[in-house]
Amino acid sequence: MAKVNSNPMPTRNRPIVWTIAGSDSGGGAGIQADLATINDLDAHGCSVITAVTAQSSVTVASVEAVSPQILIAQLDVLTADLAPQAIKIGLLANQQQINLVANWLHKILLQWRERGLTVAVILDPVMVATCGDALTGSEALDFTPFKGLLTLITPNVTELATLAGRQLITPEQSVQAAQTLAAQLQVSVIAKGGDIGPNWDEGLARDLLVCHQVTGISSLHSEHAFWLTSNRINTNNNHGTGCTLSSAIAAVMAHGFVLNDAVVVAKAYVSQGLVQSYQPGSGPGCLARCGWPNTLSVYPFIQPLCEATAKTSSNNLNACGFMKLTTQLGVYPVVAELDMLQQLLKAGVKTIQLRVKDPADQLLEQKIVQAIAFGRDYRAQVFINDHWQLAIKHHAFGVHLGQEDLVASNLKQLSEANIALGLSSHSYFEILLAMQHKPSYIAFGHIFPTTTKQMPSAPQGLDKLARYVDLMQGELPLVAIGGIDSSTLAKVKKTGVDDIAVVRAVTEAVNPAAAYQALVKQWTEGE
Ligand SMILES: Cc1ncc(COP(=O)(O)OP(=O)(O)O)c(N)n1
Ligand SMILES: Cc1nc(C(=O)O)sc1CCOP(=O)(O)O
Numbered sequence: 468m469a470k471v472n473s474n475p476m477p478t479r480n481r482p483i484v485w486t487i488a489g490s491d492s493g494g495g496a497g498i499q500a501d502l503a504t505i506n507d508l509d510a511h512g513c514s515v516i517t518a519v520t521a522q523s524s525v526t527v528a529s530v531e532a533v534s535p536q537i538l539i540a541q542l543d544v545l546t547a548d549l550a551p552q553a554i555k556i557g558l559l560a561n562q563q564q565i566n567l568v569a570n571w572l573h574k575i576l577l578q579w580r581e582r583g584l585t586v587a588v589i590l591d592p593v594m595v596a597t598c599g600d601a602l603t604g605s606e607a608l609d610f611t612p613f614k615g616l617l618t619l620i621t622p623n624v625t626e627l628a629t630l631a632g633r634q635l636i637t638p639e640q641s642v643q644a645a646q647t648l649a650a651q652l653q654v655s656v657i658a659k660g661g662d663i664g665p666n667w668d669e670g671l672a673r674d675l676l677v678c679h680q681v682t683g684i685s686s687l688h689s690e691h692a693f694w695l696t697s698n699r700i701n702t703n704n705n706h707g708t709g710c711t712l713s714s715a716i717a718a719v720m721a722h723g724f725v726l727n728d729a730v731v732v733a734k735a736y737v738s739q740g741l742v743q744s745y746q747p748g749s750g751p752g753c754l755a756r757c758g759w760p761n762t763l764s765v766y767p768f769i770q771p772l773c774e775a776t777a778k779t780s781s782n783n784l785n786a787c788g789f790m791k792l793t794t795q796l797g798v799y800p801v802v803a804e805l806d807m808l809q810q811l812l813k814a815g816v817k818t819i820q821l822r823v824k825d826p827a828d829q830l831l832e833q834k835i836v837q838a839i840a841f842g843r844d845y846r847a848q849v850f851i852n853d854h855w856q857l858a859i860k861h862h863a864f865g866v867h868l869g870q871e872d873l874v875a876s877n878l879k880q881l882s883e884a885n886i887a888l889g890l891s892s893h894s895y896f897e898i899l900l901a902m903q904h905k906p907s908y909i910a911f912g913h914i915f916p917t918t919t920k921q922m923p924s925a926p927q928g929l930d931k932l933a934r935y936v937d938l939m940q941g942e943l944p945l946v947a948i949g950g951i952d953s954s955t956l957a958k959v960k961k962t963g964v965d966d967i968a969v970v971r972a973v974t975e976a977v978n979p980a981a982a983y984q985a986l987v988k989q990w991t992e993g994e
């Protein structure tokens with residue numbers, strides 16, 4: 468059962484999303500599905516109709532493309548008044564429409580870029596309706612005019628095969644075709660596994676995400692490929708699934724989420740919509756609209772393609788999970804110096820992190836040994852940042868690792884040493900990756916601008932934090948970090964996040980111990 472969204476977006480703040488697509492008179496797909504999705508995901512939808520279809524759930528009786536004049540008139544009139552944060556492109560009924568929209572996009576994206584506006588463009592290369600009837604003419608469509616203009620293209624296996632110009636039987640062939648398409652069109656690709664072939668796992672719905680120069684995320688993920696796997700939902704009510712996925716991706720990106728996040732949220736949105744789907748006619752029915760997905764179980768499992776291809780059992784998937792924390796983290800200081808660590812322990816700190824970032828620090832091991840000893844003396848949870856091998860060697864209480872650190876670490880060894888684990892995250896995508904390791908807590912940042920560390924991602928802000936809190940409720944402690952101090956603490960607390968981690972708010976205070984105690988008072992008493 469989906470949770471009720473406790474964080475609806477105020478209507479006046481809704482971002483604008485356009486759908487450039489065909490009308491489905493049956494209401495299950497096309498413009499009708501797109502607008503329902505966009506609205507359901509707290510955005511305002513505008514439509515540019517490319518074609519009118521006479522369509523039911525069992526047949527496409529006819530398709531009539533709109534004229535070039537009315538197509539451009541719709542684009543121009545919206546540009547003047549309702550500029551979008553994201554655009555979804557669905558059915559383009561013929562090559563003329565592809566050329567026209569691509570030309571128009573080329574010019575407008577330049578203009579918007581000059582004004583500092585970034586607009587995500589998601590193309591669903593629709594060719595055939597769910598009932599099997601063609602939506603485009605018999606001519607082969609050439610999408611290369613869109614090269615360099617798109618953020619994401621979302622073909623299913625049949626469309627991918629058409630774009631690749633060859634049959635795709637095995638997952639390996641689809642992977643190669645998706646990677647080739649990404650390079651050819653200079654675009655990220657989600658190759659949807661809905662139309663599975665005989666060599667695919669039929670109990671699962673597996674999509675391949677090929678990232679191409681994705682911005683605002685760690686370089687660890689921005690050029691990589693991932694399998695996104697969900698349980699296959701046993702229903703024939705899948706009319707409009709592709710339209711729903713692509714318009715959901717556009718809507719989520721319009722809210723300022725990075726591409727990888729939009730893809731996993733949209734996939735979860737489709738999964739929950741399929742579970743509650745219904746059949747209004749005698750053919751395949753439609754997805755239900757269940758709002759922003761905030762139940763972890765509907766989100767996909769993420770596996771980097773390189774790990775899947777290596778077929779090795781990863782040292783980094785830990786079936787049992789890490790220690791459950793019995794002492795709440797509360798206000799969690801992160802410090803670079805031992806004397807600061809001791810000073811704060813004396814002031815009553817019960818959880819603290821030693822974060823030494825100088826790899827050439829000659830005293831590193833000594834500092835770690837001493838920090839762990841202080842932790843025992845003061846009965847506090849001392850986490851060691853990054854240096855997991857030294858933490859194991861000297862029996863630390865806990866280790867904190869970032870997503871980049873995970874690549875070089877051995878979580879199996881950490882777990883066998885009974886060491887608590889904190890993992891960093893900066894997006895839905897990274898939260899899901901972190902959750903797969905069953906850590907002791909997940910840190911999420913950076914909430915506000917910070918000077919402590921250079922970040923590849925933008926500050927997350929409170930709206931996103933509230934969405935992550937909604938998702939994580941009751942699963943694991945979620946710790947907010949980045950730019951938190953006495954002036955922002957109350958707003959952070961209001962999101963319902965479990966704990967906060969702070970660097971400068973304590974370490975740069977005239978009296979760090981007093982600053983810590985004041986933050987604790989504010990956090991616990993809400994002052
Ligand atoms: C509580 C907490 N949250 C996040 C971080 C950042 O960890 P990481 O991403 O590995 O970056 P570095 O701290 O290593 O620069 C943290 N240390 N603690
Ligand atoms: C170390 C660190 N990690 C972050 C993340 O988002 O992963 S933000 C951050 C720095 C937090 O410092 P301050 O409290 O001084 O802003």
Ligand SMILES: [Mg+2]
Nearest residue numbers: 853868869872
């Ligand atoms: Mg680190």
